[in-house]
Amino acid sequence: MLNEKKELNKLVEQEIYFCYWDDNSHCIDDVTDPYMFELADELTKNIFEGELMMQHHNIYYTKSNNLQICLNDALQSGRKYALVAKPANLFGLDTCFN
Numbered sequence: 001m002l003n004e005k006k007e008l009n010k011l012v013e014q015e016i017y018f019c020y021w022d023d024n025s026h027c028i029d030d031v032t033d034p035y036m037f038e039l040a041d042e043l044t045k046n047i048f049e050g051e052l053m054m055q056h057h058n059i060y061y062t063k064s065n066n067l068q069i070c071l072n073d074a075l076q077s078g079r080k081y082a083l084v085a086k087p088a089n090l091f092g093l094d095t096c097f098n
Contacts, residue, residue: 019070
């Protein structure tokens with residue numbers, strides 16, 4: 001378990017570029033209340049900017065409503081993987097890398 005956690009931490013800090021694609025187009029027809037979009041945005045931002053960045057010091061991260069900007073930043077980082085999340089996407093370090 002401890003070695004598994006160390007491997008996840010290494011993966012997060014050395015191989016993954018995190019992209020927060022701040023775009024609500026995937027659910028614009030289903031969710032018409034702007035307050036709900038705001039809550040979804042805050043929830044996902046808290047995972048990136050709170051939980052993830054507080055636990056790890058070598059995080060590469062872009063937030064943009066333009067996916068191309070996110071992906072270009074990821075490519076330029078030289079990281080092996082890009083994890084792209086949109087508002088209301090939930091993930092935890094223990095589950096998202098499986």
